[in-house]
Amino acid sequence: MKIQTPPYGHPVEARERLLAAALEQFALRGYAATSVRELCEAAGVTKPVLYYYFKSKEGLFLQLMEETSAILETMIADLANYPGSARERIVHFITEVFNACDQQLPLIKLIYSILFGTPQGAPSFNLEQNYDRILETITGLVEEGIVRGEIARGNVNDIVWTIMACFSVTLEEQLCRCNPRIDGASMVRMLNLVFNGIAPH
Amino acid sequence: MKIQTPPYGHPVEARERLLAAALEQFALRGYAATSVRELCEAAGVTKPVLYYYFKSKEGLFLQLMEETSAILETMIADLANYPGSARERIVHFITEVFNACDQQLPLIKLIYSILFGTPQGAPSFNLEQNYDRILETITGLVEEGIVRGEIARGNVNDIVWTIMACFSVTLEEQLCRCNPRIDGASMVRMLNLVFNGIAPH
Numbered sequence: 001m002k003i004q005t006p007p008y009g010h011p012v013e014a015r016e017r018l019l020a021a022a023l024e025q026f027a028l029r030g031y032a033a034t035s036v037r038e039l040c041e042a043a044g045v046t047k048p049v050l051y052y053y054f055k056s057k058e059g060l061f062l063q064l065m066e067e068t069s070a071i072l073e074t075m076i077a078d079l080a081n082y083p084g085s086a087r088e089r090i091v092h093f094i095t096e097v098f099n100a101c102d103q104q105l106p107l108i109k110l111i112y113s114i115l116f117g118t119p120q121g122a123p124s125f126n127l128e129q130n131y132d133r134i135l136e137t138i139t140g141l142v143e144e145g146i147v148r149g150e151i152a153r154g155n156v157n158d159i160v161w162t163i164m165a166c167f168s169v170t171l172e173e174q175l176c177r178c179n180p181r182i183d184g185a186s187m188v189r190m191l192n193l194v195f196n197g198i199a200p201h
Numbered sequence: 202m203k204i205q206t207p208p209y210g211h212p213v214e215a216r217e218r219l220l221a222a223a224l225e226q227f228a229l230r231g232y233a234a235t236s237v238r239e240l241c242e243a244a245g246v247t248k249p250v251l252y253y254y255f256k257s258k259e260g261l262f263l264q265l266m267e268e269t270s271a272i273l274e275t276m277i278a279d280l281a282n283y284p285g286s287a288r289e290r291i292v293h294f295i296t297e298v299f300n301a302c303d304q305q306l307p308l309i310k311l312i313y314s315i316l317f318g319t320p321q322g323a324p325s326f327n328l329e330q331n332y333d334r335i336l337e338t339i340t341g342l343v344e345e346g347i348v349r350g351e352i353a354r355g356n357v358n359d360i361v362w363t364i365m366a367c368f369s370v371t372l373e374e375q376l377c378r379c380n381p382r383i384d385g386a387s388m389v390r391m392l393n394l395v396f397n398g399i400a401p402h
Contacts, residue, residue, distance in 0.1 A: 030319035087400070109317075115377055116310075117318030118231040128377065152401045155390060159399050161383050162391045165366035168373070176316055176329065182362050189356060190363045197398025198360050199288070200353045 015053045017043040019067075022060045027110045031061060031122040058123040065125045068107060071100055072130050076137050086145025090138065091191050094167050097134060098184050101171055109175055138163055166190040216254045218244040220268075223261045228311045232262060232323040259324040266326045269308060272301055273331050277338050287346025291339065292392050295368050298335060299385050302372055310376055339364055367391040 021042035025034045036057050040047050054060040075096050082092055101108050114122045138160045145151035151159065170187040173180040182190075222243035226235045237258050241248050255261040276297050283293055302309050315323045339361045346352035352360065371388040374381040383391075 028319070033319075112317040113319050116313040116316070118229070118234075118314050149401060151399050154394070154399065157383075158387060158390045158394055161370060161387065162367060162394050162399070165370035165391065166363060169362060169366035169369045172369070182358075186359060186362065189359045190366065193355070193359055193363050194395055195398055195400040197396055197400075198352050198355065198363070199396040199398075200350060 014043070014045050014049050018045060018050055018053060018060060019064060022064060023106050023110060026061065026064075027106050027113065030117070031114065061123055062125055064107065064110070065127070068104070068111075068130055069133075072097070072133055075100070076133065079137065079141075086141055086148060086150040087195055090141050090145070090163060091188055093137060093141065094163065094191065095184060095188060098167060098171060098187060102174060102184065105174060108171065112172075112175055134167070135160060135164060162194055163191065166194060215244070215246050215250050219246060219251055219254060219261060220265060223265060224307050224311060227262065227265075228307050228314065231318070232315065262324055263326055265308065265311070266328070269305070269312075269331055270334075273298070273334055276301070277334065280338070280342075287342055287349060287351040288396055291342050291346070291364060292389055294338060294342065295364065295392065296385060296389060299368060299372060299388060303375060303385065306375060309372065313373075313376055335368070336361060336365060363395055364392065367395065 018039065021039055022034075025039055025042055028034075029038075034057070036047060036050060039057065039060065040050055043050075050057075050060065054063055075093070079089065079093055082089055084092070111127055115127055139156060142151055142156055142159050142163070146153055146156070166187055170182050170184070170190070173182050219240065222240055223235075226240055226243055229235075230239075235258070237248060237251060240258065240261065241251055244251075251258075251261065255264055276294070279297075280290065280294055283290055285293070312328055316328055340357060343352055343357055343360050343364070347354055347357070367388055371383050371385070371391070374383050
């Protein structure tokens with residue numbers, strides 16, 4: 001049984017509730033239009049609780065972003081121990097990243113709304129940092145694949161972006177559509193098309 | 202020499218100035234946050250001029266959207282007279298659409314900001330309509346290619362989305378980055394990779 005200390009609740013829970021509420025409110029209203037009062041009300045905590053854990057609205061936003069980077073770095077680190085051909089490792093990595101995003105769609109929506117939306121005055125955080133880390137990781141896998149003879153020699157950049165394209169378009173379909181027309185399984189089949197080619201052999 | 206009738210200017214010019222100003226202001230502030238007064242000031246016209254041409258702010262927005270559809274429909278119609286293999290026709294069509302978007306980036310930015318941004322109360326217009334028309338057109342080209350033996354038999358949907366992915370990721374790179382890392386020429390090379398495959402032969 002959990003020990004509750006009203007009105008803050010369990011400290012860890014209050015922190016988690018604030019992160020969840022921030023995600024929801026920022027995605028709904030935009031970063032700039034969401035006030036500290038609204039965040040606290042949505043999380044069921046008082047302002048000092050927010051200030052204690054995150055110092056400010058900006059701190060709360062940055063924490064949300066930092067957590068996505070931490071998850072991605074763990075996946076990249078784990079990749080070192082994942083065996084198989086370049087193709088298998090690429091499909092595995094992209095699938096892992098896609099699944100993590102798919103389980104955190106509200107967070108991905110928030111990132112997209114800041115990247116593509118009208119300026120919201122969101123605090124400076126390189127939102128493209130994760131995207132760039134994914135590109136870097138695929139680049140490493142493609143280069144490895146070429147050296148091992150598992151990927152045909154060619155413009156590495158073009159190969160990397162073609163792989164990235166399959167990931168991006170599938171993820172965006174989840175963001176924009178109530179009933180996405182492609183999913184993680186389609187993405188894997190698309191990656192296989194990129195490897196095999198769609199021209200007749 | 203043009204006949205000017207201050208303060209409205211030449212009628213056609215006033216209409217064009219309003220469309221240009223709307224594009225700029227909606228992209229800058231968002232649809233909801235832009236007032237009729239601001240639109241008129243930016244275009245250098247009075248409110249009756251806006252009401253005369255577009256009836257309302259909503260009408261102005263819808264006109265911007267309708268014009269993109271009209272351009273796309275012309276491209277699709279022209280495709281019927283474009284000779285070549287399925288591969289040539291696909292690359293040609295995607296390049297045409299990409300170039301048109303690239304020349305209208307502020308308009309594409311506005312569409313993305315509404316699709317991915319926080320809700321702005323933009324009037325009901327199926328913003329995905331153009332995207333769906335592009336998908337439909339590629340589907341036709343792919344089916345034709347399979348019948349002619351120019352594309353390997355397979356899941357048509359997967360093939361279409363893999364082609365679409367190269368277009369989307371390249372377009373979005375133009376929207377998000379001051380110095381895009383890929384461009385129309387990269388996109389064509391990526392499409393060629395999709396045809397030829399990246400696995401060694």
